[in-house]
Amino acid sequence: MDTSTAIRVEGLRQRYGDFEAVAGISFEVRTGELFALLGTNGAGKTTTLEALEGHRAVHEGTVRVLGRDPHRERRAVRPRIGIMLQEGGFFADLTVAETVDHWRGFTPAPRGRDEAVALAGLTEKAGVRVRQLSGGQKRRLDLALALLGRPAVLFLDEPTAGMDPEARHTTWKIVRDVVASGATVVLTTHYLEEAERLADRLAILHRGRIKTSGTVGDVVAGYGDRISFQLPGRVRVAELPALGGARADITVDGGRTVASYTVTGTGLQAGLYDLLRWAEEERVPLDGLQARSASLEDVFLRTAAEGTTR
């Protein structure tokens, strides 16, 4: 087996009855990297994750986790992977410590109870019943359980859904530490900032297909930098300069007319320089001037808005 590749997916298709939820996707996850699956609601992220986890047989294509078929060779693969589901199933009357103890009983060579509780930042809650935990704390308990067996590959399905910003940052730190310790992580998320901060590489799924993939830099490249400002009343659209060859798009937002440019090629700095020189020469004020690089959100929204051939 090639040990530099932890996960290989080739031509995966998954159906529910006649409905094709995953329509032929391929990607690889390298050992020790964090790979994020992003996508609109119903894009096929959870379905893909379930195939990787071995929960569902593959309808078409190939899935390999640590060189093996996770469904057919479940007994070999399962002890080496950790899974954090969207909805963890707990006994509400057990305490955090009792829950961890319970799961340690099913886990080969588990972490110590206190270590697992501390890893999830729940030491102060060790004696508290699960029913009394907040939603975010329950998610972290779920993460602790997924990490009990020191998995080589960790699957996280929307690990920070419903968490407040502080809890989310704490969880990101835990996940970063897991990756730093050498584990491979695949996560799904709706939080683009989460992917931007954590992912070595990512794929954006839309209606069962991968629309784009790569590092955040790869994915946003080609989407252009954005410059926008409020169009002064006395300037006619035809008088606006071209920036790096780009013409302004005009939108009306809350009664204000906004001119925005998507600048590719010469880049943000050169485009901004041309705009400021023009404004100086024409004595035009640039109220609400904004200049920023393309973000994952720009790519995501554009991808989600695109039709597909399905």
Ligand SMILES: Nc1ncnc2c1ncn2[C@@H]1O[C@H](COP(=O)(O)OP(=O)(O)OP(=O)(O)O)[C@@H](O)[C@H]1O
């Ligand atoms: N058990 C099922 N039976 C029938 N259709 C299903 C089933 N599970 C999922 N689907 C459909 O398959 C598609 C993909 O669902 P999936 O849960 O994989 O998407 P997702 O990207 O994880 O979505 P979300 O971000 O909303 O969680 C959706 O259209 C969904 O309605």
